[in-house]
Each structure stands twice: as C-alpha cells, then as structure tokens.
Amino acid sequence: MQEDFLHYVWQHQYFDKAGLHTTGGEQITVLKPGMRNADAGPDFLNARLQLGEVEWNGAVEIHIRASDWHRHHHQHDPKYDQVVLHVVYEADQPVRRLDGSEVPALALAPRLAPELLRTYERLMAVPVxxxxxxxxxxxxxxxxxxxxxxxxxxxxxxxxxxxxxxxxxxxxLGQDWEATAYHALAAAFGFQKNSEPLARLAKALPLAIVRRHRHDARQLEALLFGQAGFLAETEETRTDAYLTGLRQEFEFLRHKYSLHGTALAAHEWNFLRMRPANFPPVRLAQLAAVLHARPALFDALLSAADVPTLLRFFQAPVAEYWRGHYRPGVPGKVPALGKSSMQVLxxxxxxxxxxxxxxxxxxxxxxxxxxxxxxxxxxxxxxxxxxxxxxxxxxxxxxxxxxxxxxxxxxxxxxxxxxxxxxxxxxxxxxxxx
Incomplete structure (x- = not known):
C-alpha cells in the first residue's frame, strides 16, 4: 500500500464513518477534510474536525503506520504542530508534537471496504x-x-x-521572444537524440550574430557548421571546394566575433542508430535554411493562422550541397525536411x-x-x-x-x-x- 491511496480515501471520505473515534476514544466528526497540500508540510490543510465537544481547524497528516511520523522526523518540524488529526492505516504507536502533546489518531484499517482494498491491490499488482x-x-x-x-x-x-x-x-534570455524562438527551434531540430547539442550550439552562436548574417546563406552556414565543429579538415573534406569555402568564411567570422573556444566538437553529436536523413549535418542545413528564409521567427510562429501556414514556414529549401551530402564530404541524396518532421516541430x-x-x-x-x-x-x-x-x-x-x-x-x-x-x-x- 502507498500513502497516495490513503490520501485518496481521506480526500473522498471513502471509509466507514459509523461510530468514528480516535484511538484514544474521542468521537470524530469530519466537517471538512481539508485541501491537499502540494508543498512541504502536512498532507491536508484547513481541515475542520470536531473531536469530542471541541471543533478544531488545522492540518491532517497521513501515514501507512503511525510510526512513520518519527521515520519522517516530523517530531522535530514545527510545521507539524498544526496537525489536529493523524490519519493512519495502522496505529502502531502514539506520536507527539514539539511541545509534547499527543496528536489524536484515526486508524483506517478496520474501516476500509474489503472490495475497495481488493480493487486497489489489483491495480498495484500488475508488473510495471x-x-x-x-x-x-x-x-x-x-x-x-x-x-x-x-x-x-x-x-x-x-x-x-x-x-x-x-x-x-x-x-x-532577458525576456527576448525572438531569441526564445531561436533557441527553442534550434533544440527541436535535434529531434531528441541531438536536441541537447543543438541547444548548446544556439548558446555558442548567439542570435545577435545570426541576425547580422541571416541574409547571406553562405555566411550563415559557415557560422552554424563551424560552431558545430563540422568544418574541421579531414581526409574526407580536404579536397571539397564547398567546405573549404565555408571553412575560410568561418575563420574570418570566428576571429571577427571572438568565437574561439566556444565551438562544439564533432564527437559531441549523435549518429548511432539513426537514419542518414536524421544525421545532425542534415538537420543543421535545414535549420540554416529556415533561419535564412524566415527573418522574423517569433512573429511568424505566433501569427500563423493554421497548420498549412506553419508547414509553409518550415518549407525552406536547403543549399544545393546539402541536398547531396548526409555529412561533410560524404555524398548521398538527402530528402527535404519531411511533413512528419514539420508536424513534430x-x-x-x-x-x-x-x-x-x-x-x-x-x-x-x-x-x-x-x-x-x-x-x-x-x-x-x-x-x-x-x-x-x-x-x-x-x-x-x-x-x-x-x-x-x-x-x-x-x-x-x-x-x-x-x-x-x-x-x-x-x-x-x-x-x-x-
């Protein structure tokens, strides 16, 4: 049994209330069970109870066993001094407040309908x-x-x-909605497996820099792929003229904006167990195309009237090179950003x-x-x-x-x-x- 079951029972008063009394013999009348407390402290607040001849307003704490009060160290916490009733499944020992006064207890074990318990146990018995x-x-x-x-x-x-x-x-981001849209969109283009590195890439390439170069698709690609760590020279890319041009462009822009030491490394991206169409360079090229074609991200995403309009927003053609390369220097026909991917975005x-x-x-x-x-x-x-x-x-x-x-x-x-x-x-x- 879990405590949330007893919370449910108490909240809805699903127990036998005939001759209701505390373990000490005081008659109990529940006038108001209280409100569930989502913060630290007793489980139910602002309860109204009549114990004997006295009406109490306070809190109700719920445990499987009364001794859980001590296991949870409530006897040292002043927040629990407001508890007027300790509702438990099994009253195995009395508990006291900081001032030494005993907290009245209600034992629910003999008051729960057997069918209710059986149903709850069936729910909990199914293997995870x-x-x-x-x-x-x-x-x-x-x-x-x-x-x-x-x-x-x-x-x-x-x-x-x-x-x-x-x-x-x-x-x-300083309550900048355009920057928020940029960062959120960048992370989402990672499609789970590369969401985290793409989120870091957005931090490594601030929107202020992207804004200055989003009109020039080549410079934008150089910044994105360079900061992503995909422009380092390798055996596969050494003779690739397109990548050489991007690399030269990136070196100039990196020096201009003092981007040294902020770029990601190629090994930080995930390629394992992915279809080539989901490879990070493919998604990065698609993101670059959207950033180039849509200069006002937030306004466009906020004002689009319907899904067809949003689908058109994401239909930005990538550079010709990335239509034929799954990763830098590795050729292969690459499909455009699919409709299902746009729907996920x-x-x-x-x-x-x-x-x-x-x-x-x-x-x-x-x-x-x-x-x-x-x-x-x-x-x-x-x-x-x-x-x-x-x-x-x-x-x-x-x-x-x-x-x-x-x-x-x-x-x-x-x-x-x-x-x-x-x-x-x-x-x-x-x-x-x-």
Missing part, C-alpha cells in the same frame, strides 16, 4: 513492464467521457510543462511557445487556439499510443496522441492511479462503502 495501462483488467465499464476528459487533462498538463520550459528559457515548438507567450501576456484565449493546432495534425502512432487505442481510447489527432503519451508518462507508468480520473472511477465502481 507488463502493461502500458495497469488498469486494463479493470477498464471495462469506464465511460468514454471519463477516458476522454482524463486524456484532455493530461494533454493540458503536458502542454503546460513544455510551456514552462519555454518560459524559463525566455527569462534566461509544430507540436514541440510552436504550441509551447504560443502557450508560454499567452501566459506571459495574460491572454488565456491564446492557449486554447494554440492547443487547437494539435487537433489539425494527424495522430502519432507508436507502441504506447497504439496500446491505448486498442483499449478504446480516442486516437484521431495529435491532440489525442499527446494526451495519451502524457497520460502514460504522468500517471500510468509511475502508478499515480489515485490521481487519475480513470483509476478513481474504477475504485468508485468497485467499492461497497459501509
């Missing part, structure tokens, strides 16, 4: 890697509206988490950027329009989303996909069933509270 959804054996009968609303809730949480990352980046850059901006300027209606973009994109298919779809979850658009991925990562994988509306519905349906 056995099922994407721990609740699969119990999922039948959960209404579609519950599944849809929970997936939508998880989607909004996921979008807000991504927007929070953008907002933090915005703060770090919209999901991971445009939507969070718009939500972060909406929160910053206090325009919540922009959040809704930003999230609505995901409904214009096709659903993503992978082993996780397909597993949910097989269980009857709606999966038609990218909004559905993002919601299902968020549901898995935020609730199913860490077994946060008690915080999930679906898990809550299963417990409500299968219990018989006395």
């Amino acid at each position: 890697l056995a099922e994407v959804l721990p609740c699969v054996p119990l999922l039948g009968g959960v209404p579609d509206i519950t599944r849809i609303s929970m997936a939508e809730r998880a989607l909004l949480e996921r979008v807000e988490q991504k927007a929070a990352v953008v907002a933090e980046l915005h703060q770090q 919209i999901t991971n850059v445009v939507v969070p950027l718009r939500v972060a901006y909406a929160r910053h300027v206090g325009q919540p209606e922009l959040v809704e329009s930003a999230v609505a973009l995901l409904s214009q994109l096709p659903a993503e298919h992978n082993s996780l989303t397909d597993a949910y779809a097989a269980q009857g979850f709606e999966h038609r658009t990218a909004a559905d996909s993002q919601g299902l991925l968020a549901l898995h990562r935020g609730y199913c994988a860490p077994r946060r069933c008690m915080q999930c509306a679906i898990g809550s519905r299963i417990l409500q349906r299968n219990m018989a509270i006395r």
Whole structure:
C-alpha cells in the first residue's frame, strides 16, 4: 500500500464513518477534510474536525503506520504542530508534537471496504513492464467521457510543462521572444537524440550574430557548421571546394566575433542508430535554411493562422550541397525536411511557445487556439499510443496522441492511479462503502 491511496480515501471520505473515534476514544466528526497540500508540510490543510465537544481547524497528516511520523522526523518540524488529526492505516504507536502533546489518531484499517482494498491491490499488482495501462483488467465499464476528459487533462498538463520550459528559457534570455524562438527551434531540430547539442550550439552562436548574417546563406552556414565543429579538415573534406569555402568564411567570422573556444566538437553529436536523413549535418542545413528564409521567427510562429501556414514556414529549401551530402564530404541524396518532421516541430515548438507567450501576456484565449493546432495534425502512432487505442481510447489527432503519451508518462507508468480520473472511477465502481 502507498500513502497516495490513503490520501485518496481521506480526500473522498471513502471509509466507514459509523461510530468514528480516535484511538484514544474521542468521537470524530469530519466537517471538512481539508485541501491537499502540494508543498512541504502536512498532507491536508484547513481541515475542520470536531473531536469530542471541541471543533478544531488545522492540518491532517497521513501515514501507512503511525510510526512513520518519527521515520519522517516530523517530531522535530514545527510545521507539524498544526496537525489536529493523524490519519493512519495502522496505529502502531502514539506520536507527539514539539511541545509534547499527543496528536489524536484515526486508524483506517478496520474501516476500509474489503472490495475497495481488493480493487486497489489489483491495480498495484500488475508488473510495471507488463502493461502500458495497469488498469486494463479493470477498464471495462469506464465511460468514454471519463477516458476522454482524463486524456484532455493530461494533454493540458503536458502542454503546460513544455510551456514552462519555454518560459524559463525566455527569462534566461532577458525576456527576448525572438531569441526564445531561436533557441527553442534550434533544440527541436535535434529531434531528441541531438536536441541537447543543438541547444548548446544556439548558446555558442548567439542570435545577435545570426541576425547580422541571416541574409547571406553562405555566411550563415559557415557560422552554424563551424560552431558545430563540422568544418574541421579531414581526409574526407580536404579536397571539397564547398567546405573549404565555408571553412575560410568561418575563420574570418570566428576571429571577427571572438568565437574561439566556444565551438562544439564533432564527437559531441549523435549518429548511432539513426537514419542518414536524421544525421545532425542534415538537420543543421535545414535549420540554416529556415533561419535564412524566415527573418522574423517569433512573429511568424505566433501569427500563423493554421497548420498549412506553419508547414509553409518550415518549407525552406536547403543549399544545393546539402541536398547531396548526409555529412561533410560524404555524398548521398538527402530528402527535404519531411511533413512528419514539420508536424513534430509544430507540436514541440510552436504550441509551447504560443502557450508560454499567452501566459506571459495574460491572454488565456491564446492557449486554447494554440492547443487547437494539435487537433489539425494527424495522430502519432507508436507502441504506447497504439496500446491505448486498442483499449478504446480516442486516437484521431495529435491532440489525442499527446494526451495519451502524457497520460502514460504522468500517471500510468509511475502508478499515480489515485490521481487519475480513470483509476478513481474504477475504485468508485468497485467499492461497497459501509
């Protein structure tokens, strides 16, 4: 048993309240269970309880065993002096506040409905890697509206988490939205495996420098590939005239902007287990093309009315050399930035950027329009989303996909069933509270 189960039981008062009394024999009347506390301190705040003839306003602390109070060192923490009731599964010992007064305790073990416990234990008994959804054996009968609303809730949480990352980046960059768009876009062009080095490349090549040379595609490439560490002379590149020209251009610009010692090294990029079309030099060439063709990143990404407009934004032709080279000096026909990749960029850059901006300027209606973009994109298919779809979850658009991925990562994988509306519905349906 985990404490979050007892949190759930107390919050919803799912226990037998007939003849409710403390372990010391005082009668208990729960007038208000309190509000869950997400910060340090007792689990529930502002509870109202009547113990005997006295009404108390204070906090409620919850543990599996009463002795956990000492294991967690609450006896030395003044924040726990406000606790008026210690709710436990097993009252194995009394506990006291800093002043020595005993904290009244309520033992829930004899008051939980057996069916509620059995259902909870079934949820927790599924091996971690056995099922994407721990609740699969119990999922039948959960209404579609519950599944849809929970997936939508998880989607909004996921979008807000991504927007929070953008907002933090915005703060770090002196509240410059154009610079924020540049850094976010650069990192996203790494497509997971090379996101981190591309984020560092954006720091190594500030937007102020990019702005001065974005009109000249050759200079822009020289700066990006040079700072990325891809212009060092090798056996493969020594006789390559195009790269020699970029190298000479970069040497001049590196000296001009004092970029010595800030460049990445070629070995910091990931090529292993990747299709050539995803190789870092390919993505870097595509990023260079976008930066060259779209001089006002943030305004364009913010004002685009729909997905087709955003797709056109990313359709910037790369230099001819990079259409025929997967990496410097290595020839091969390279496809253009694919539609599916553009859709990933919209999901991971445009939507969070718009939500972060909406929160910053206090325009919540922009959040809704930003999230609505995901409904214009096709659903993503992978082993996780397909597993949910097989269980009857709606999966038609990218909004559905993002919601299902968020549901898995935020609730199913860490077994946060008690915080999930679906898990809550299963417990409500299968219990018989006395």
